Amino acid sequence: MQDPADQANSPTLDASAMPHADQFSETSRRGPYTFPPADRIRKKSEYAAVFSNSRKVVDRYFVCYLVTQEQQGSKMGLAVSRKVGKAVTRNRVKRYLREFFRTHRPLMTAPCHFVIVARPAAAALSYAECVRAMKRLLQRGGVLDG
RNA sequence: CGAGCAGGCCGGACGGUCGCGGUAUCCCUUCGGGGAUAUGGAGGAAAGUCCGGGCUCCAUAGGGCGAGGUGCUUCGUAACGCGAAGGCGGGGCGAUCCGACGGAAAGUGGAACAGAAAACACACCGCCUACGUCUUCUUCGGAAGGCCGGUAAGGUUGAAAAGGUGCGGUAAGAGCGCACCAGCGUCGUGGCGACACGGCGGCUUGUCAAACCCCACCUGGAGCAAUUCCAAAUAGGGGAGCUACAGGCGUGGCCCGCGCUGCUCCCGGGUAGGAAGCUUGAGGCGCAUGGCGACAUGCGUCCCAGAUGAAUGGCCGUCUCGGGGGCUUCGGCCCCUAGACAGAACCCGGCUUACAGGCCUGCUCGUACU
């Protein structure tokens, strides 16, 4: 078991596998592998802020806009257009990306806001392929340990 | 056993764990929220948005014109373009399947090309020369030819040619006469009815209405981003018009009518938060009764998703249904693999389209055996 993120999928948790666990608030008594509504980008203005001043990392499956945000912690937003596929396909892609964010958040080097835009090729990915692609992408963006 | 027809049903199961969103109770709170426990969280099509309703607003949806839809009958239903039972026509040996299936002697139109002719029929090739008349010949009986004509049996064209077949009849023919068949009208019988059967009559009135149209019936318009409430924000500016014999808006084809308005319209500027609507409903399940059936009635029982940048997912284990591969002593054994179409957005009833695989019931035909 090389990947510490895989521990989110196992019943036993190890505190030493969380290098950046201190970025979570003191009041939260839940585990590190969560994705509550406060950590999502939900407003039009937040989306606009990320799109306007951010770095862009691209591969053939996803486009990732990311901007470092020290105060507010990490937040993620999604954009999956109808070009990706029908409703079932789009929902699956969004679930995979949420699951990736949930399980890999403790590995991030710095808190940042980012929006992931799915491209049509992402429709054919399985969850494992999706995780591999996203890890490479965020490592190139410089916000993920690897 | 093989081939087939119809109807109904299922659309992996159980468990662990990390998450996501709903509800209830309790606890904490810096009043923003956070936490614990319990409970339940996609479909047969949730899809396409093709019909019909409920609901909300506009007048409790009113009148006229226009526009659109439906189209054998009778039932069922809240309603329907849906369903059931039947009629008629067509396909199939059959079980059964398919059908926009009212009206063309109300009207207006269309039918390219071909063909004589495409709709108050016509006369190209044919057939006939009885009647009338002319010429020639004559064995004085008549014969041949022409004119005036007759005819729709046959031929050609076409998607389609003016009832069909047979006998009689005739100069040749013709519903001209008759028989049967088709069609039309009418009467009787059966049926609620579509229609069926039988008698009689005069003999024939083609096709397209998914061309306009006629007839019957139906439809007011918009849609939960409807609509209502709370909070916040800007109220300031520029331009134009109107002073009632009227103007504007609601109203989405128009007119009337109705309602609202005292200022109205245009340009420019600002807001996109929260709550209600939001899930108890023509509701599901079971039983009984009525009905051939669709369905209805009664009783009992259950509460079963409500998000809003938008919840159902990730991983692991066990077991099954199929599928693939290998071994085989043909009994089986081992390995791999949950795998179709597809994701609620106000809610129902249908229709249509997509769909891996599987189950049940009834029936038909063929073969074999008893």
Added chain:
RNA sequence: GGCCCCAUCGUCUAGGCUGGUCUAGGACACCGCCCUUUCACGGCGGCGACACGGGUUCAAAUCCCGUUGGGGCUA
């Protein structure tokens, strides 16, 4: 989510309501020839399309139904 519209040569379009020589017309583009010393302009000719599947009809780009793919409006 809801409500609408559209689909014709490579591109922009005409025809569709009223079905038939529509073998689907035009413009630009492309190809060939002529003109010119050459290019451009001009002239002549050519290539080239009814989104898909059914139905009605003798006959469908046109009428009807379904499917697919685009686009718009709406708090």
